[in-house]
Amino acid sequence: MNGDLDVRSAARETLPTVFGYIGIAMAFGITARANGLSVLEIVLMSMITYAGSVEFVVVSLIVMHAGIGAIVLSAFLVNARAILMSTVIAPYTAHESLWKNIWLGTLLTDETFALGTSKLNYTDRRLSFSWLNTANVMAYVTWAISSGVGGLLGNLIPNPEKYGIGFALVAMFIGLLYLQVVADKSIKLTIQLSVIGIVAVLMYFGMAVMPQNALLLVVALVGCFAGVVMKRVVK
Template identity: 55%
Template sequence: MNSQLDARTAVKETLPTVFGYIGIGLAFGVVSQSVGLDVILVMLMSAITYAGSAQFIMVSMLATHSPVISIMVAAFLVNARMMLMSATVAGYFRHDSMWHNILVGTLLTDESFALGMNKLNATDRKLNFHWFNTVNLIAYGTWIAASGVGALLGKLVAHPEKLGLDFALVAMFIGLLYLQVIADKTLSVNLQVVVIAVEAILIYVGLIFIPSNALLLVGTVLGCVIGVVIKHARN
């Protein structure tokens, strides 16, 4: 990454993540088609919901004929982390219009958030609308197209779980976490590894006491708090 924050630079820096969107989108399309959703419904879900993890959960719940209200609550809880991410990103757009802030926040994803946080290391902690909006639009378009193609190809794959396609989202998050650790020069690698280990323990223990849909939000908040405490204690 370089210090430029124009749209052309955003295109070049987003291209490596596009392959991740394509892989996850294809996997989602295949899985969705296997439970009876057609191409139009798959693409509409990707365009309106636009949340990989929530969409996988919605499809699995639809397959088990879960109540609509349960699906809505599950999708909200899984995506609740986006409120924390949007609040973090909003701090870099204080001088932009409300429309710009709404557009950036609406299309924000885990991947674009991670890309933005990595970009801060090369721009003296600065971001702008043109760069971030370009990143988001590329991701949005790629996700919708890839999920549609996946649904078309789904008829050729009778049991997608046997190919490990249901693990695609997890694999992508692991890759993003690794990139964040090696790119963030403001924190030591040891400190980041400690926080990751603490968060893993929290999630593992939390699975015993907290419903899995709520655990993501609770674990994120607790992990952030504990991370801040550990950071200040070590410094």
Template identity: 45%
Template sequence: MNDNLTRRAGWHDALPIGFSYFGISLALGIVGRAAGINPWLMLLMSALIFAGSAQFVLISMLLTQDQIIAIVAATFLINARLILLGITLALHFKQTSLLKSILLASLLTDESFALAINKINFTKGRLTFSWFHGAALLPYFVCLAATFLGAQLGGLLTNPERFGVDFAVVAMFIGLTYLQFESDRQLPKKLQLILIASSFVMIYFGMMVIPGRLLILVVTLCGCALGVILKHVYF
């Protein structure tokens, strides 16, 4: 990664996201088809929701014919962390017009957020609409194409997990955690290590009581508070 903020650079920087989304979205399409959802509806789902984990949950709830309001509420909770990501990222787009802000926010994901935050370490805090939009559009189109392809392939490929594609997203988070740790110049390294360790402990014990993706939100809220406290007391 470098300090180039053109649309082209955005596409280039987003290649790893595109690669990992291809596997996940293909699996999503296959799972959706297996659950009896029409490929065009799967395409619509990816186009409008564009959040892998929420879509897997959505498919399982559609399968059990849950109340619409319950599914919508679950989706909101799973995706509520996007609000936190949005607040953090929006600070770097204060000068961007409202329409452009809405356009770029519409494609915000964990991965594009992480990529953008990492990019900041190379650009002295600057981000542009062109760069982010390029970096977010590539994974979006990959996701749509792969969802549809997966839904079409449907019954042909039964167990996509066999090839390890589901680990692509985890690998990305490992990479992004390390790259963030390595290149962040604002927070002391020791404090970052303590926070990573505390996030591990909170995830481990939190899993007893709070379901999956909601736990991520709770851990993030608590971890950041811990960070502020530790920074003021010890650093």
């Protein structure tokens, strides 16, 4: 990464993440097709819902014949972290218009959020609409097309679970976490590792007493609070 905030810089810096999107989106398409969704339904879900982890959850709920209320609530709980991510990014795009900020927040994902927060380390804590929008749109288009391709290939892999295709999403999150830790020099490594440890422990023990979707939101909030406290206490 560098300090440029133009379209060309965004395209170059987003490209490695785009390749990751291809694998995960195809994995989703294959899984959804194997569970009875048509290619059109797969593409529409990717374009409208546009949330990798949520889409995997929705497919599993559809297979279980869950009601629309359960599906909507689960989607909200799983992706509620997007509210937190948008809140973090918003101060750096406050100079843009309201509609531009709404558009940026609509297409913001875990991956473009990670790219954006990493970019802040090279730009004197600044972001531009052109840079973040380019990253968002590249990710959006790649996800939609790749999930459709995965849907077309789904008939060739009737049982994708046995190949561990669903782990592709987890693998990308692990990679993004690593990149965030090594790139962000504004927060001490000990604080970052402590927050990661707290989140891991809470998730491990919390799954025994709470539904996973609700637990994800609760742990995200607790992790954010712990990080803020430690950042203020540890000098």
